[in-house]
Amino acid sequence: VLLGAAEAVDLVRRLEGKGVDARAAAIDWPSLMAYKRTFTRDVPAMTEQGFAAKGIASYHGRARFAGPRSIRVGAELLTGRFILLATGAVPRPLGIEGEEHVATSTDFLELDALPARIVLIGGGYIAAELSHLAARAGSRVTILQRGARMLPAFDADAVGWLMERSHDIGIDVRLDTVVEGVRTIAGGYSVHASSKGQPTTVDADLVVHAAGRIPDLDELDLDAGEVRADKGRLVLDDFLRSASNPAVYAAGDAASRGPPLTPIAAYDGKIAAFNIVHGNAKKPDYTGTPSVVFTIPPLATVGLTERQARAAGMDFRVKSAKVPDWYTALRVGEPTYGYKTLVENRTDRLLGATIIGPNAEEVINVLALAIRNGLGAKALEDAIFAYPTSASDIGSML
Ligand SMILES: Cc1cc2nc3c(=O)[nH]c(=O)nc-3n(C[C@H](O)[C@H](O)[C@H](O)COP(=O)(O)OP(=O)(O)OC[C@H]3O[C@@H](n4cnc5c(N)ncnc54)[C@H](O)[C@@H]3O)c2cc1C
Secondary structure, eight states, X not given: OHHHHHHHHHHHHHTBTTXXXXXXXXXXXXXXXXXXXXXXXXXXHHHHHHHXXXXXXXXXXXXXXXXXXXXXXXXXXXXXXXXXXXXXXXXXXXXXXXXXXOBOHHHHXXXXXXXXXXXXXXXXXXXXXXXXXXXXXXXXXXXXXXXXXXXXXXXXXXHHHHHHHXXXXXXXXXXXXXXXXXXXXXXXXXXXXXXXXXXXXXXXXXXXXXXXXXXXXXXXXXXTTTOOEETTEEOBOTTSBBSSOTTEEEXXXXXXXXXXXXXXXXXXXXXXXXXXXXXXXXXXXXXXXXXXXXXXXXXXXXXXXHXXXXXXXXXXXXXXXXXTTSHHHHTTTOSOOEEEEEEETTTOBEEEEEEESTTHHHHHHHHHHHHHTTOBHHHHHHOOOOTTSGGGGHHHHO
């Protein structure tokens, strides 16, 4: 919802002088937040009502194991033949001085007023998304990223194109920069870091954690449940069942088997439920799960990246170009549009695809369907898509 407003403002600004008068385009943060809350406010109560209607009891509180088949929530002790862990993920501890001053992405998404200066610690998709939103809304944003580039799991060329766009909207991305501490100063915070070996500081009104998330297992007392974890991750078999306690299953970010995404949490939930009810019969298959960074424009990917395909020794052809002159981008004045596709030579199978540009978050679903079902490039080239739509560009991307 927040991004919808940022997209509207950005679109109007891009079409300035191309038939649109952009003078009034601005984000009204408090009214946008109020609108956002109309989407989120009622969800917990409605979900619980839905549960109750199906005979599912809800308890509120921090749950922890009291034994291999029992869970304590507050004063209640619950016992079950099976227990499903779906506790999600939390920001990983930074282990820096002043960590208590660092807000989470959840805090950011509840801000009543937008701070003038924001520092994001970390350079993954949360930093990319929040920076694009905040910059469009008028904040000065600095990203401090430990690695040599942002979004290391995504294609390097496409990330490079996104970086150009981020730079053009005023986002200051500092790579090879390790945050060492956050101190309070008059009217805000001072973030201390070492950048390429040199000490540096950035002052901000808000400092946000965007440095990765880990399964939320700490308070579960896994030992009491005889549930084994290794390096902060549950040890599961191929059916999402605990390797040490056959009564326990896990799903979603807590299981951390598939990518940490909402559709994967739902998919895991169905697999675990099926295995609980019918006996272990289904293994999750995450092939062809698309992943989108909701920047403006979005960056979307599915399947293997070029680096992964090379590391796997595969024989494939690559087609890649930056194409801001294609109609999909021109019609909305978007300067960033590009793609990369990988097709296996022997089988003609689509191995992977990355798109950055207008509607990439939708078009990637077509390619995800192709990868999940082993469709060849020829099938995609032969498909007849509605014209003019962004999906009708797919044929030219292969
Ligand atoms: C900023 C941000 C943006 C994201 N954007 C996207 C996106 O665009 N698309 C996408 O697919 N995914 C996105 N994700 C990831 C997505 O939110 C997660 O993958 C998804 O919510 C995982 O679902 P889950 O059910 O496993 O866990 P969650 O949705 O995290 O739910 C876990 C719940 O368990 C509760 N809990 C934890 N421990 C206990 C305990 N001991 N006792 C009782 N309750 C407990 C937690 O409070 C929480 O309510 C985003 C995540 C973040 C942080």
